[in-house]
Amino acid sequence: MDISTFLQHCINGLTLGGMYALVALGYTMVYGIIELINFAHGEIFMIGGFIGLMAIGIAASLGFTSPLLLLFAAFIVALPLTGLLGFTLEKLAYRPLRNTPRITALLAALGASIFLYSIMSRVYTDAQEFPTLIDGGFEFHLGGTENAAGLVVLRNVDLFVMIVSIVLMIGLQFLVQRTKLGKSMRAVAQDREAAMLMGIDVNRVISATFIIGSVLAAAGGILNGLTYETIKFDMGYKVGIKAFTAAVLGGIGNIQGAMLGGVILGLSEGLAPPILDAFGVPEALDYKDLVAFVILILTLIVLPTGLMGERVQEKV
Secondary structure (H helix, E strand, C coil): CCHHHHHHHHECCCCCCHHHHHHHHHHHHHHHHHCCCCCCCHHHHHHHHHHHHHHHHHHHHCCCCHHHHHHHHHHHHHHHHHHHHHHHHHHHHHHCCCCCCHHHHHHHHHHHHHHHHHHHHCCCCEEECCCCCCCCEEEHHHHHCCCCEEEEEHHHHHHHHHHHHHHHHHHHHHHHHCHHHHHHHHHHHHHHHHHHHHHCCCCHHHHHHHHHHHHHHHHHHHHHHHHHHHEEECCCHHHHHHHHHHHHHHHCCHHHHHHHHHHHHHHHHHHHHHHHHHHHCCCCCHHHCCCHHHHHHHHHCCCCCCCCCCCCCCCC
């Protein structure tokens, strides 16, 4: 594998990693607050993509043709509506089970995932084409040669995905570390009962966590549509599993870990096919999705707390 091929797959991997990180943040935030794996989060990612597509269609039907305005419509509609979906899911499905055994809430999360998946599979039976709103890009010829062997392409959409992902992750980090809500979130994550005694509205904090996580997942769904120019009702399953793997890899409950895990997983998935192909593995691209599961198993065996997770004593 030459240097240009390596760089090209790194670019692809970073684009993937940005999307995985946005979804992984939702997993890790919810787990850090109430120690629940929200298995419906992948479906929220998928629904966010479809709401964005609907918003683009409505804006286009009203006569808007500017790609920038259509893109703005997708985000401005999908993010709050998906945040509302996350809030509703927490209030109706998870809050009544908050004081029950963890397995009960886990089953509720699985049920919510199946429920949302079933609805969307009935509404959208086929893959939907996502319009090309960002085209063009930059070409780099390494070593000054102008041939395909030394060509590296950085698409504008890849650059847009990376920038939006970074901005959202920095924004989340600022919210958690510098705002009153963020301090409340950290307090509830550390000790819910003590936070309640200090006057923190725990229900409000938990609802805000679900809303923020859902908004980030919706952004990931729109970015996914822009990147691959198609969305499907089952795309939330694979991305959800991979984002969960990224959260575990970084250290479930750790925000910086989720970001790091998403980038590592994206790069691993981007580089795995050419590496396997170099070793003579037939149809190496088919093994791309296997990377996430291998990383998940190895992480659980070798480093159960993740790369940035802390070893904590089990509460009794």
